[in-house]
Amino acid sequence: MIDTLRRLGVDYHFEPEIQNALRFVAAAAAPPNGLHACALRFRLLRQSGIWISPASRHVYEEMIISGDVRGLLNLYEASYLGFPGESVMDEARSFARSHLLKIYNTTDQAMAKQLARALELPSHWRIRRSEARWHIEQYKDIEGIVDPSLLELAVLDFNMVQLVYQTDLKELNRWWKELGLPEKLEFARDRLNESFQWAVSLIQEPQFSYCRKIMSKLVCLVNVVDDVYDVYGSMDELQRFTAAILRWNAEELDELPEYMQICFMAVYNTANELAYYTIKQKGFNCLPYIKQAWQEQCRLYLEEATTFHNGLDQTFEKYLDHGWKSVAPSIVLIHTYAASAETLSNEAFIYVLG
Structure with missing residues (x-):
């Protein structure tokens, strides 16, 4: 039932009950009999962050001999939840895949x-809402026995959540249009819809609407700022823009060209919007950490631009290290945590910023 609820995308309605059931399953002294039950237990617990050790190789092989197709399928998907060094999971994946193909x-x-x-792709690697749509359509054929109430709930929930997404996107389109960045910075990427899709893939529950919108805004702004450094700005302009971000003072922008003033104010106002939200809703001012994340990101962008403009060589390892940081993981995590967590702490922000 837990697996069915998750695949249909309605598990968030029953989260306390699901967690209690999973803890009960994890505490069971003896593992369940049969490949299907054993692999399903392992997959559900690992997906929920509950530790469970994998069975030994010979146990899986003995179960596979039984010819349980559904069990093989669960074993194959469960094998992707192995930790580094768990060679038994790599072997199980190879073994299960070869049998499934046969x-x-x-x-x-x-x-x-x-x-x-x-x-093609294990289910927990897919976007959950699109996966839910597929399973709703296939529910009768997959499960064999249909629970009409559960199917009705899944269909209603899917449509209601889609309506929430549509409302979110309408508000974001209005914000993006009023911001005016696509018109003033024609060289920059206009990626609002893609940014929203990315946010939805990470934060799917309808109650996290504000977090989705903040993440979408953030990704749009990160793309624009990245293009300012990579595509358009001269080194002199980039140095002045970085200095403005470090000062974080909206009253000292006269030395910047107009397109950079608009870009700075977009970042500045969005950061202040989130800080106002966290102060009002959670009694915590996250602005110092948002500022620090943007300042560190712009320093990195300037360093990359300097390397490019000066024709400097760098090692492949350094290139990868910069590449990982240039996708702005700290800014994304800071904003996601600030917008979604019920309570905020200095320790958590400091940890994210490294």
């Missing part, structure tokens, strides 16, 4: 659809 053409149509989808 039986693919001999199984029924409904199971063949599941196998094809899982072999």
Whole structure:
């Protein structure tokens, strides 16, 4: 039932009950019998962040001999939740995949659809809302026995959540249009829809609407600022823009060209918007940490621009290190934490900033 609720995208309605059930399952002295139950238990617990050790290789092999197709499928998907060094999970994945490919053409149509989808990409790697849509459509064929109430709930929930997403996107489109960055900075990427899709893939529950919108705004701004450094700005302009970000003073922008003034104010106002929200809703001022994240990011962008403009060589390791940082993980985590957590702490912000 837990797996079905998750695949249909309605598990967030029953989160306390699901967590209690999973803790009960984890505390069970003996593992369940059969490949399907054993692999499903392992996958659900690992996906929920509850530690469980994998069974030994010979246990999986003995279960596989039984020819349980659904069990093989669960084992295959569970194998992707192994930790580095758990060679038994790598072996289980290879073993299960080879058997699934062998039986693919001999199984029924409904199971063949599941196998094809899982072999392409395990379900927990997919965007959950799109996965829910697929499972709602396939529910009768997959489960065999249909619970009409559960299917009705899944359909209603999917449509209601889609309506929330549409409302979010309308508000973001209005914000993006009023901001005026696409018109004033024609060289920069206009990626509002893609940014929103990315936010939805990470924060899917309808109650986190504000967090999705903040993340979407952030990704749009990170793309624009990145393009200012990578595509358009001269070194002199980039140095002045970085200095303005470090000062974080909206009254000292006269030395910047107009497009940079607009870009600075977009970053500045969005940061202040989130800080106002956290002060009002959570009694915590996150602005110092947002400022620090943006300042460190712009320093990195300036360093990359300097390397490029001066024609300097760098090692592949340093290039990868800069590449990882230039996708702005700290800024994303800072904003996500500030917008979504019920309570905020200095220790958590300091940890994220490293």
